[in-house]
Amino acid sequence: MISLIIPCFNEQDALPYFYSEICKILDQMREEYELIFVDDGSTDKTLITIKLFAENNKNVVYFSLSRNFGKEAAMYAGFCNARGEYVAVMDADMQDPPCLLPEMLHILKEKEVDSVATRRISRDGEPLLRSWFAKQFYKIINRISDADIVDGARDFRLMKKDMVNAIVKMGEYNRFSKGIFGWVGFKTYWISFENVERIAGRTKWNFWKLFKYALDGIINFSQMPLSIASWLGIGMTGVSVIILLILIFRRLYFGDPVAGWASIVCIIIFLGGLQLFCLGVIGQYIAKLYMESKNRPHYIIADTNQEQIEKIG
Ligand code: UDP
Ligand code: MG
Numbered sequence: 001m002i003s004l005i006i007p008c009f010n011e012q013d014a015l016p017y018f019y020s021e022i023c024k025i026l027d028q029m030r031e032e033y034e035l036i037f038v039d040d041g042s043t044d045k046t047l048i049t050i051k052l053f054a055e056n057n058k059n060v061v062y063f064s065l066s067r068n069f070g071k072e073a074a075m076y077a078g079f080c081n082a083r084g085e086y087v088a089v090m091d092a093d094m095q096d097p098p099c100l101l102p103e104m105l106h107i108l109k110e111k112e113v114d115s116v117a118t119r120r121i122s123r124d125g126e127p128l129l130r131s132w133f134a135k136q137f138y139k140i141i142n143r144i145s146d147a148d149i150v151d152g153a154r155d156f157r158l159m160k161k162d163m164v165n166a167i168v169k170m171g172e173y174n175r176f177s178k179g180i181f182g183w184v185g186f187k188t189y190w191i192s193f194e195n196v197e198r199i200a201g202r203t204k205w206n207f208w209k210l211f212k213y214a215l216d217g218i219i220n221f222s223q224m225p226l227s228i229a230s231w232l233g234i235g236m237t238g239v240s241v242i243i244l245l246i247l248i249f250r251r252l253y254f255g256d257p258v259a260g261w262a263s264i265v266c267i268i269i270f271l272g273g274l275q276l277f278c279l280g281v282i283g284q285y286i287a288k289l290y291m292e293s294k295n296r297p298h299y300i301i302a303d304t305n306q307e308q309i310e311k312i313g
Contacts, residue, residue: 001032002105002158003087005078007071008050009040011092013200015049022090022098023057029102036061036078041068047303054305064303071204072175075155077299079168081309088158093198096156100193104158107189114186117157118193119150125197130207137214144224147182149217150190157181157188172220173292176213179221219284226285229278236274 004022008015019035026033037050039062047064054060063077075089086108090096096118104116123131138151155177159167166184181188205213219225301311 001034001084001086002026003034003036003078003082003084005036005038005075005082005087005089006092007038007040007074007078007089008042008046008092009068009071009074009204010042010044010046011201012042012045012049014093014198015046017199018092018094018098019053021094025098025101029105031105034059034061034082034084036063036082038062038074038078039064040071040074041065061306062304063301063306063309066300066302069299071155072177073299075177076168076175077301077313079164080313081306082164085161086158087161087164089155091156093201095196095198096154097193097196100156100191101158104191107191108158108160111189112187113189114163115157115159115181115188117150117181117188117190118154119152119190120154120195121152121192122195123152124195126195127207130210133207133211133214137217141179141218141221144218145179145222147179147221149178149182149221153178153181159186162186171298173294173296173298174216174220174288175298176217176220179217183221215284219288225281229281232274232278236271
């Protein structure tokens with residue numbers, strides 16, 4: 001059986017297109033399947049739409065979260081409750097083309113791999129600034145973390161059950177799936193496709209949200225910022241010792257005409273800023289630690305058409 005997990009947050013416009021397309025393709029594939037719609041606290045008619053699907057199709061499973069927990073939590077709820085031997089996550093807006101599924105399943109069955117992942121090779125239709133920042137993010141995170149994160153990788157990938165179990169085991173509260181997929185390893189086959197624009201509705205990500213998501217990714221998968229903070233400290237101490245020696249030398253040999261106070265103020269502000277910056281970096285990690293130590297559930301399911309599921313996980 002194939003389980004498809006579809007996180008939906010205010011997707012009433014896109015869902016009908018997605019549903020008819022995915023049903024067409026699954027029917028062609030002649031595989032047993034379940035469509036797991038995770039309603040991530042939508043405020044529009046998303047849940048009603050999904051319930052309509054479920055009335056007419058017994059393969060439709062839905063979970064409605066008690067509020068908007070974010071896509072990562074919605075995906076996790078899906079992973080925890082997927083029953084299929086093969087599991088995939090798909091966006092509801094058709095940006096993860098359903099037509100790739102048959103090929104992905106074929107590769108998974110034929111080749112000796114545990115997952116088939118997708119990446120987009122273009123970012124057409126996306127704001128230029130956003131593309132540029134995305135590129136820089138992938139460059140940086142691959143240099144400083146040990147999770148292998150591919151540029152343009154989508155969350156859309158078909159995985160075998162073993163890999164899904166590993167992902168569920170990674171119960172961290174601050175989830176960054178692109179990193180988690182890479183971290184758990186397993187053999188992955190990559191297929192590429194040209195970017196597809198969202199079919200209806202609006203993106204849930206603005207620039208600022210994406211920027212914060214990228215920073216979270218770095219903090220979750222690398223300790224490099226902490227090292228940078230300590231190296232900056234050591235570097236500045238070194239520089240100050242050198243300056244001190246120069247000053248002593250100048251005092252002894254040339255006397256000491258009164259120098260401007262402006263330079264001193266600059267130095268104080270510079271060092272103060274640097275200290276606050278490093279404290280901020282440490283603070284970011286402590287904040288993560290704090291959330292992690294509370295051990296709160298990732299999601300809470302308020303409504304579903306299934307009986308035996310993990311309602312809180
Ligand atoms: N999504 C979600 N919860 C959120 C935000 C987004 O479940 O808080 C879902 C959304 O419904 C969609 C997928 O995540 O199915 C990707 O979102 P979107 O298309 O807005 O992101 P983009 O493709 O623009 O990066
Ligand atoms: Mg999208």
